[in-house]
Amino acid sequence: MENTYKLGKKMKNKDVFVEKLRSSGLRPTKQRIQISELLFDRKNTFHFSIDHLNNLLKKKTKIKVSLATIYNTVHAFKKKGYLKEILINREKSYFDTNTSDHHHFLNVKTNELIDLKNEDVEKIKIKKNLPGKKIKSIEVIVKVENSN
Amino acid sequence: MENTYKLGKKMKNKDVFVEKLRSSGLRPTKQRIQISELLFDRKNTFHFSIDHLNNLLKKKTKIKVSLATIYNTVHAFKKKGYLKEILINREKSYFDTNTSDHHHFLNVKTNELIDLKNEDVEKIKIKKNLPGKKIKSIEVIVKVENSN
DNA sequence: AATATAATTTATAATGATTCTAAAGTAGTG
DNA sequence: CACTACTTTAGAATCATTATAAATTATATT
Structure with missing residues (x-):
């Protein structure tokens, strides 16, 4: 996730994600932006399950995101190629930001x-x-x- | 699955499986014997899901085997090392006789x-x-x- | 061969991750 | 502001799997 510049000023992360979402044909809702920040605003690859992401959202953010939206968003991101699914066991799905x-x-x-x-x-x-x-x-x- | 001999006569498959079960500490019930025959009495490796095995049992055998017993038996066989689980998707478990x-x-x-x-x-x-x-x-x- | 026991089978209920639904909310356009 | 299409949401539905507890069966014991 490399940063880009706009009018000579460093863009805020939020703006980067807003653009990324918009350019993917996804409306930049606060839920999607929040999830993007949690998933992609990191130095290292991130591996997670839906459950894990749900807990992160509860712990680290103010806004409430429903489980259904988490599923929707993760699937949308996967479809756009921003996430990869990894099979490690049959109980849960795991995803990879790499x-x-x-x-x-x-x-x-x-x-x-x-x-x-x-x-x-x-x-x-x-x-x-x-x-x-x-x-x-x-x-x-x-x-x-x-x-x- | 190599055949063994007993008193100079070729054992029937059924007897082979009865012995295999008994030596594993599993009582040779008709359900387990039937499932063993379907799974192991083959030339080639067999890959299957529970659903697949259930259909085979319905199609190829007279006896009725409940779903619960199929799950129990497959797990018992896996535990004894006669089956291996393979992860190919999160919807279903698949097993391998190799x-x-x-x-x-x-x-x-x-x-x-x-x-x-x-x-x-x-x-x-x-x-x-x-x-x-x-x-x-x-x-x-x-x-x-x-x-x- | 009948009896006692512990293991097994079974139908059914429970679980849990995921998907579906349809109503309420929101972003983008003019 | 008003309109439309897209999103979010709570809750219901789905589906594979596991748990439960009663009935059945294999095996050891008498």
Whole structure:
């Protein structure tokens, strides 16, 4: 999420998100702006579940955002390519603000996810190919646990 | 699932499963035997959901097996190491009769799974390691779609 | 072979994440 | 300001899965 400039002055984060939303054909409502700030105004990748985001909204913000809106917004962002869904268990959906191709460590005890940079994984070579099919993506999950 | 011999005579499949169940501390009920035959009496790996197994039982067998028993049995088999769960989407659980370490192709349109033999994937090398953690498993899903 | 026991099956209810619905609220346009 | 389309919202509906508790069955015991 790099910052942009307008009339020579640094834009406020809020304005960045308003523009981003508008340019995506999404009206910049206060709910969407608030969620954008929580999700994208960070240095590092953020992994979260709906539940997690709901708690963050309750804790860190004044405005009330209904669960339905959280679902709507997260799905809208996913559709626009601002979020990626990650499958780690069947109970809950998890999302990732890093939408580039990359893999994950998964702590099986805590369900905590950690990004693996592309240079951290040697290129994966699939030697078999299925006739009439093409590879769309390759996803690796490295499950880890305490080594004590 | 290799066959074994008893008193010089080839055992019936049913007997094989009765023994397998008993040796696992599971009573060989007709439901469990029936499910074992459907799942394990095959040449190839079998990938299925509970729903799929339920339909098979209705179609191919005389006895009635309740949904609850199907869930119980599949979980018992998983616990005993006879089945492996695979995460391909959040709507349903999928299981695999191939419990060895291996990866999968996933047809994103049909949710069909195809095993990748170990020799079909070049060994995956993770160059980063997390302090205090050890790798438990590495799972690769290669998503494919029609190449037309 | 009948009985006692503990395990298993079953129908049904409960759970919980997600989706749907339709009414009330809000942003953008003129 | 007024209009229209888009959004938000509370609450209901859905659907896979799990829990419950009563009936059934496998196995050990007599």
